[in-house]
Amino acid sequence: xxxxxxxxxxxxxxxxxxxxxxxxxxxxxxxxxxxxxxxxxxxxxxxxxxxxxxxxxxxxxxxxxxxxxxxxxxxxxxxxxxxxxxxxxxxxxxxxxxxxxxxxxxxxxxxxxxxxxxxxxxxxxxxxxxxxxxxxxxxxxxxxxxxxxxxxxxxxxxxxxxxxxxxxxxxxxxxxxxxxxxxxxxxxxxxxxxxxxxxxxxxxxxxxxxxxxxxxxxxxxxxxxxxxxxxxxxxxxxxxxxxxxxxxxxxxxxxxxxxxxxxxxxxxxxxxxxxxxxxxxxxxxxxxxxxxxxxxxxxxx
Numbered sequence: 176x177x178x179x180x181x182x183x184x185x186x187x188x189x190x191x192x193x194x195x196x197x198x199x200x201x202x203x204x205x206x207x208x209x210x211x212x213x214x215x216x217x218x219x220x221x222x223x224x225x226x227x228x229x230x231x232x233x234x235x236x237x238x239x240x241x242x243x244x245x246x247x248x249x250x251x252x253x254x255x256x257x258x259x260x261x262x263x264x265x266x267x268x269x270x271x272x273x274x275x276x277x278x279x280x281x282x283x284x285x286x287x288x289x290x291x292x293x294x295x296x297x298x299x300x301x302x303x304x305x306x307x308x309x310x311x312x313x314x315x316x317x318x319x320x321x322x323x324x325x326x327x328x329x330x331x332x333x334x335x336x337x338x339x340x341x342x343x344x345x346x347x348x349x350x351x352x353x354x355x356x357x358x359x360x361x362x363x364x365x366x367x368x369x370x371x372x373x374x375x376x377x378x379x380x381x382x383x384x385x386x387x388x389x390x391x392x393x394x395x396x397x398x399x400x401x402x403x404x405x406x407x408x409x410x411x412x413x414x415x416x417x418x419x420x421x422x423x424x425x426x427x428x429x430x431x432x433x434x435x436x437x438x439x440x441x442x443x444x445x446x447x448x449x450x451x452x453x454x455x456x457x458x459x460x461x462x463x464x465x466x467x468x469x470x471x472x473x474x475x476x
Contacts, residue, residue: 203457204457204458204461206454207453207454207455207457207458207461208454208458210450210451210454211451211454211455211458214270214274214451214454215274217267217270217271218267218270218271218273218274218275219271219274221267221268221270221271222271224267225263225264225267225268226250226252226261226263226264227251227260227261227263227264228264229260229261229264229265229267229268229421230260230419230421231260232255232256232258232259232260232261233255233259234258234259235259236251236255236259237255237256237257237258237259238254238255238256238257238259238433238436238437239251239254239255239259240254240437240439241253241254241262241439241443251263253266253439253443254437254439254440254443256426256429256430256437256440257429257433257437257440260421262426262439262440262443262444265421265426265444266421266423266426266443266444266447268420268421269421269422269423269426269444269447270447272333272406272416272420272421272422272423273402273403273406273407273422273423273451276333276336276337276340276402276406276416277399277402277403277406279337279341280337280340280341280344280398280402281395281398281399281402283337283338283341283345284340284341284342284343284344284345284347284348284398285345285348285391285394285395287341287345287348287349288344288345288346288347288348288349288350288351288352289348289349289352289384289387289391291306291309291310291345291349291352292306292310292348292349292350292351292352292353292354292356293352293353293356293379293383293384293387294306295307295310295349295353295356296352296353296354296355296356296357296360297356297360297375297378297379297383298375303353306349307349307353309346310346310349310350310353313342313343313345313346314346314347314350318343318344318401318405319405319408321342321343322339322340322343322405322408322409323408323409323412323414325338325339325342325343326339326409326412326414326415327414330414331413331414331415331416331417332416332417333416333417333420336406336409336410336414336415336416339409340402340405340406340409343405344398344401344402347394347398348391348394348395351387351390351391351394352387352390352391355386355387355390355391356383356387359382359383359386359387360383364382365378365382365383368381368382392462393459393462393463396455396458396459396462397455397456397459397463399455399459400451400452400453400455400456400459403423403448403451403452403455404448404452406422406423406424407422407423407424407427407448408424409424410422410423410424410425410428411424411425411427411428412424412428413428423444423445423447423448424444424448426440426441426443426444427441427444427445427448430444
C-alpha cells in the first residue's frame with residue numbers, strides 16, 4: 176500500500192504544481208500561454224493534423240470563402256487561395272516554418288551573443304572595447320533594414336534567412352550578457368573561485384553563465400516575436416523562405432491583389448502573426464517580472 180501511494184504521489188505533485196502555477200497567472204497571461212501552447216502543438220504535429228496538403232490546390236475550389244460566409248464549406252474552414260490551396264493547412268505549415276526559424280535563430284544568436292558579451296564583461300580592457308564596438312556597430316542599424324539588406328545579398332533560402340536573422344539579433348544578447356557579467360564578475364564567490372586556482376573557462380561555465388541565464392531567457396522569449404515578424408517581413412518582400420513553402424509573410428504578399436474580393440487571403444495569415452507576437456510579448460513581460468523585475472523597462476528589444 177505504501178509503495179502504491181508513493182508511486183501515485185509524484186504525478187499528483189506535478190499536477191498540483193501546474194495548478195498552482197496556472198492559478199497564479201492573470202487571465203491575459205493565461206490566454207497568451209494557451210495560444211502559445213496551441214502554436215507549438217500545431218507546428219510540431221502539423222503534418223498529421225492538417226486537413227489538406229498545403230502545397231496542392233484545386234482550381235475548382237479557387238478563392239472559396241471561409242465557412243462563416245455565404246458559399247463557405249467546412250472542408251475549407253478559412254477558405255482557399257487563388258490556386259485553390261486550403262488556407263488552414265497553409266497556416267499550419269507556416270507555423271511549423273516559423274517555429275523552426277525561431278528555434279534555430281535563437282540558438283545561434285543566443286550562443287554567439289552570449290559568448291561575445293560574456294567575454295567582454297569578464298575580461299574587460301581591450302577585449303571589452305573591441306567587442307563592444309562591434310556590438311555598437313550592429314545595434315546602430317535598424318533591425319528590419321539590416322535583415323533586408325543581408326537577405327537581398329544572400330538571396331531567398333531557408334538557410335540564408337536563419338543566418339540573416341541570427342546576424343541581426345546576436346548583438347542584443349551580447350549587450351545583456353555583458354551587463355549581467357559586469358555585475359557578477361567581482362562578487363565574492365567569483366573572487367574565491369579565482370584564488371582557489373580555477374581557470375577563467377571554468378569560472379565562466381560554473382559561476383557566470385548560470386547567474387546570467389535568467390536575463391538571457393527573458394531576451395530569448397521576447398525575441399521569438401521579433402523573429403516571427405522578421406521572417407514574415409522578409410518572406411513578404413521576397414527575400415525570405417522561397418515559394419512554394421507557405422510562410423505567413425508570403426501568404427500575405429500573395430493575397431494583396433485580392434484584398435477587396437478575397438480579404439481572408441491576407442487577414443488570416445496576418446492575424447496569425449499578430450496573435451503569436453502578442454502572446455509571446457505578454458509571456459516575455461511576465462517572465463521579466465518573475466525572473467528579474469529589474470529587467471522590466473530595459474531596452475532589450
